[in-house]
Amino acid sequence: MVRRRAILAATLLGASSAAKAAGDLTRQPPVVVVVELGRSDGSHAFEPNRLRFETGRLYNLVLRNVSHDPHYFTSDEFAARIFTRKVQVTQRQPDGREVTLAEFKGVIREVEVYPGHAAEWWFVPVATGRITDLRCGIVAADRRTHAEHGMVGEIVIE
Ligand SMILES: [Cu+2]
Numbered sequence: 836m837v838r839r840r841a842i843l844a845a846t847l848l849g850a851s852s853a854a855k856a857a858g859d860l861t862r863q864p865p866v867v868v869v870v871e872l873g874r875s876d877g878s879h880a881f882e883p884n885r886l887r888f889e890t891g892r893l894y895n896l897v898l899r900n901v902s903h904d905p906h907y908f909t910s911d912e913f914a915a916r917i918f919t920r921k922v923q924v925t926q927r928q929p930d931g932r933e934v935t936l937a938e939f940k941g942v943i944r945e946v947e948v949y950p951g952h953a954a955e956w957w958f959v960p961v962a963t964g965r966i967t968d969l970r971c972g973i974v975a976a977d978r979r980t981h982a983e984h985g986m987v988g989e990i991v992i993e
Pocket of ligand 1: 971981
């Protein structure tokens with residue numbers, strides 16, 4: 836009886852420590868994913884324009900604007916399926932180091948990045964789905980949006 840109780844206690848302890856290990860999903864080492872916004876030749880696109888994430892993992896989505904125009908990374912469906920830990924604004928120094936200038940926390944739906952700069956969106960996907968509303972809504976000189984010029988993308992959360 837005593838032995839049986841000891842085994843039960845060990846089992847319960849094991850279960851609780853496993854639950855603790857899963858604990859704070861925003862504090863695991865991030866998976867870094869880089870998406871370039873725009874192209875240096877002036878055309879409008881996300882590169883890559885197909886993204887895949889898994890629920891429960893922490894991602895650092897680096898949005899790097901490599902063009903001469905500002906660009907948005909906008910997706911309502913994506914925002915509804917993730918928990919945002921933070922969005923941070925970074926700046927590359929002349930010596931190549933990336934420094935953080937600001938951090939934003941809370942629900943984020945849209946990030947705009949200016950030419951030559953980058954922002955990092957740290958998040959944990961919490962719901963699966965195929966998301967097709969990734970777009971840049973900026974209006975170009977010809978009055979068509981960047982999305983209409985092809986700056987759209989697809990996100991799959993598994
Ligand atoms: Cu754009």
